Amino acid sequence: MRVIIGGIPGVGKTTVLNALTSKGFRVENYGDSMLRVAVSLNYAANRDELRKLPLWKQKEVQRLAAESLSKFESVIVDTHFCVQTDGGYLPGLPPYVLEILKPDLFISIEADPLEIFERRKKDTNRRRDNDSLEKIRQHMEINRGYGINYSAMTGSPFLIVMNENDRVAEATLKIEAVLKPSTGDK
Template sequence: MSIGKKVVITGVPGVGKTTVIDASMEALKAEGISYTSINFGTCMFEVACDQSIVNDRDEMRKLDQEVQKSLQKTAAQVIAKIQENIIIDTHCTVSTPGGYLPGLPSWVLQELKPDVIVLVETDEDQILKRRLSDTTRSRDMEGYAAIKDHQRYNRYMAASYSMFTGCTVKIIKNLDFLLENAVSEMVELLR
């Protein structure tokens, strides 16, 4: 059985990465190319719910780091077993009260073995506006500077993940009113 392509797509909360993923998958489907999108956080959340650790997803980033590490490893093991083309929708880093937690530590990368890591980025003011208009999530309030720092830190971490795995890193800009450009770039990468 052939192993499919594993593409990790990351971005800070509010950057629109899931929107880019969904639109890209639709465009690929029209070309007869199939990907399964797996949200890494949802997989972790399901494991945490099974263990009665949390009641909602936004509690996850406030868990003890050892608990988070255990959930990450279990989720990576579940995802690594999938043999088809997959998109792993996740965060490069997670902002916690104790600092940034790697979203893809070595034990996760060893399991996943990604072919490419994609950073979806946009202007910090656009992210702030998107977060403020999203009433479906309970997010920590961050200002422009904190969002800028988080995106910059994600780039550093993506480079280290690339060094560890040998995969490539691609940055795709998801600017307001230019979603089709981000989708076009993503589709080209996923073909």
């Protein structure tokens, strides 16, 4: 099963994905895959350079990264459904990427906007935007909209998993239950 998991910064996506990795699930970060491709083609040495590539090179890198991820029959792809830029929100998974990946399921990891706001303030390890509660709420709604759109484009289900403070285990179990459904009669 190929699953794509997205969530806005501060929602706890990395924490949930680390928990899934520790349970034996294969998790691949789409951005890391893109960087590996860009480095192998001598297009970029880091993510900053990757973002500054001409659009045609970025699309080539996206396509090649998707092709490398599509070789896994069972994988969770860690990505952003949309990317917030100064010029608006960009799709994280353009149609040509979805056609290559052929995902079976989309999962949006979400949290209460106030919790996200507080998490971002406490997280000194990452450079986070100082968005207002309203901006966080808007970004999460737009992210969800992109995920629903991808679901409609591919015919694959869309699931929302809440990652509330101190409840990572619950979020992880909900995802695990979908990925490893019980085989018993009910």
